[in-house]
Amino acid sequence: METTPAPSKADVCASGPTAHPRPDGQDHYTISEVVAVTGLTAHTLRWYERIGLMPHIDRSHTGQRRYSNRDLDWLAFVGKLRLTGMPVAHMVRYAELVRVGEDTFEERRELLESTRRDVLSRIAELQDTLSVLDFKIDFYAGARRASERA
Amino acid sequence: METTPAPSKADVCASGPTAHPRPDGQDHYTISEVVAVTGLTAHTLRWYERIGLMPHIDRSHTGQRRYSNRDLDWLAFVGKLRLTGMPVAHMVRYAELVRVGEDTFEERRELLESTRRDVLSRIAELQDTLSVLDFKIDFYAGARRASERA
DNA sequence: TGCTTGCTTGGAGTGCACTTCAACGTTCTA
DNA sequence: TAGAACGTTGAAGTGCACTCCAAGCAAGCA
Numbered sequence: 001m002e003t004t005p006a007p008s009k010a011d012v013c014a015s016g017p018t019a020h021p022r023p024d025g026q027d028h029y030t031i032s033e034v035v036a037v038t039g040l041t042a043h044t045l046r047w048y049e050r051i052g053l054m055p056h057i058d059r060s061h062t063g064q065r066r067y068s069n070r071d072l073d074w075l076a077f078v079g080k081l082r083l084t085g086m087p088v089a090h091m092v093r094y095a096e097l098v099r100v101g102e103d104t105f106e107e108r109r110e111l112l113e114s115t116r117r118d119v120l121s122r123i124a125e126l127q128d129t130l131s132v133l134d135f136k137i138d139f140y141a142g143a144r145r146a147s148e149r150a
Numbered sequence: 151m152e153t154t155p156a157p158s159k160a161d162v163c164a165s166g167p168t169a170h171p172r173p174d175g176q177d178h179y180t181i182s183e184v185v186a187v188t189g190l191t192a193h194t195l196r197w198y199e200r201i202g203l204m205p206h207i208d209r210s211h212t213g214q215r216r217y218s219n220r221d222l223d224w225l226a227f228v229g230k231l232r233l234t235g236m237p238v239a240h241m242v243r244y245a246e247l248v249r250v251g252e253d254t255f256e257e258r259r260e261l262l263e264s265t266r267r268d269v270l271s272r273i274a275e276l277q278d279t280l281s282v283l284d285f286k287i288d289f290y291a292g293a294r295r296a297s298e299r300a
Numbered sequence: 301t302g303c304t305t306g307c308t309t310g311g312a313g314t315g316c317a318c319t320t321c322a323a324c325g326t327t328c329t330a
Numbered sequence: 331t332a333g334a335a336c337g338t339t340g341a342a343g344t345g346c347a348c349t350c351c352a353a354g355c356a357a358g359c360a
Contacts, residue, residue, distance in 0.1 A: 191318085191319075193318075193319055194317085194318065194319085197318065197319090212325085212326060212327085213325090213326090214326080214327095237316080237317095238316075238318095239316090
């Protein structure tokens with residue numbers, strides 16, 4: 001599987017500054033440190049790399065992965081995309097576009113806007129289910145009150 | 151797999167009256183009619199029955215399924231639960247509670263309230279991702295405008 | 301020097317929610 | 331009466347997103 005190069009600052013920064021566990025320059029996290037920070041498993045981190053969802057990850061002189069602050073930012077963004085329900089294949093597509101460079105800004109925007117539309121309709125769908133749930137919950141709560149009165 | 155008995159009116163009615171394709175008394179839908187109404191596949195309908203998510207479905211004299219308006223209502227409700235993201239195993243649990251009867255109102259209410267909480271937090275999560283998406287979309291849109299000016 | 305802990309790999313396994321298959325029976329239309 | 335269309339079953343297969351396994355290497359420590 002291909003890996004993406006380290007994305008540029010603008011590609012990675014999410015909304016607002018995020019504090020990193022270590023300052024730039026000393027940011028050489030082992031996989032288990034990344035596990036602690038992200039909540040992902042080491043398996044998943046290696047799998048992300050294998051499917052091309054991660055940029056190239058630095059290695060120590062013994063071949064162990066050393067993640068950077070930038071990798072952490074990318075993982076945080078991927079985490080957000082995951083929460084949207086975006087399929088991993090689409091995230092990989094996005095990672096490929098980042099790898100290619102600035103010429104793909106437009107396609108990246110389209111990808112995110114389509115995801116945005118999906119999120120909005122999913123929210124609407126969920127709000128729709130809420131009224132059904134509330135109706136039923138009220139029914140059961142009403143039945144309980146009635147049996148307490150009896 | 152066990153099947154549930156026909157749930158009582160109160161167990162099934164969703165929010166508001168739903169028009170049925172045929173009036174009560176003439177409601178003997180074939181599986182393909184139910185496919186057309188619900189959008190589920192025939193496979194899925196049979197699978198739902200096998201795992202205990204459906205009440206007992208009437209059969210014609212030749213053994214073919216004949217669904218009733220009540221079955222359609224139940225399927226509509228199951229569809230709503232599916233949209234909430236509730237796992238099928240929980241829906242089966244709910245169906246079991248319906249089968250047992252009115253003694254399970256309280257547990258059913260708890261199940262739905264827990265689902266409701268899940269839905270609310272999922273909505274919040276999605277709204278959170280929206281701000282990240284918007285931030286990135288704005289960045290790419292801004293880059294486009296900048297390049298058009300250049 | 302051995303032991304434990306952490307990391308590496310490719311490949312196989314898991315759980316969910318269907319989905320397809322094979323083989324066959326029934327019903328409808330020409 | 332032929333043939334298409336629709337229905338039946340149990341079992342196996344699919345796609346997704348991980349998740350686990352076996353076997354082995356490397357570093358730190360009693």
